[in-house]
Amino acid sequence: MTFENLKEEVKVIVSDANTSVDKKLTSICELLQTNVAYYDWVGFYFKNGDKPELKLRSFAGEPTDHTIIPFGKGICGQVAVSNSNFVVPDVKAQDNYIACSIFVKAEIVIPLFVNGENIGQIDIDSHTADPFTKEDEEFLEFVNKEVALLLEQGS
Structure with a gap:
């Protein structure tokens, strides 16, 4: 299925x-x-109340032990601080990477904004080395905009 x-x-x-x-x-x-x-592996992490951490809310793929991630730790934690997309072609090359599975070779994390505030993110793990392109980033930004509308509506 295409991104469209x-x-x-x-x-x-x-x-x-x-x-x-x-x-x-x-x-x-x-x-x-x-x-x-x-x-x-695809998951949504959201800011955990007033705590400086993310909490896993929904996912598809293998279960993970990483249901809480402190701001600044790992790729997800870094995106919570930077407010910027983070594409990791090779997770082994990242010093501040939290290994969720020995099979993960690449990761992409896109922040999710509601009313200008970074409230969470979509996180994708891949068992394929360097699979993510600009099209993936643009598609996941679209997904997050749709999710932001959903959260703003509260239904």
């Missing part, structure tokens, strides 16, 4: 008035993990 087709599917999930926010987030994770061959 996936965008339409994401819009359908977000607009479903009969589904909870958490179920919609999980459905988006499952959609991406199932339809993009090199998206082996």
Whole structure:
């Protein structure tokens, strides 16, 4: 499925008035993990209240022990501080990387903004070396904009 087709599917999930926010987030994770061959783990982390940490809310893929990530730690924690996309073609080359699986070779993390505030992020792990392109970044930015609308509506 192309990114254009996936965008339409994401819009359908977000607009479903009969589904909870958490179920919609999980459905988006499952959609991406199932339809993009090199998206082996997809998750949404969000700021954990007033604490300087992220908490895993929804994911698709193997379960992870990393349900809480302090700001600044790992790729996700760095994005929580930098407010910038972070594409890691080779996780072994990163000093501040938290290994979630021995199979992960690359990671992309895109911050999620609501009303200008970085409230979370989408995190993708790949078992493929250097798979992410500018198209992945743009597509995941689109996904996060849709999720931001969903969160702003609260439904």
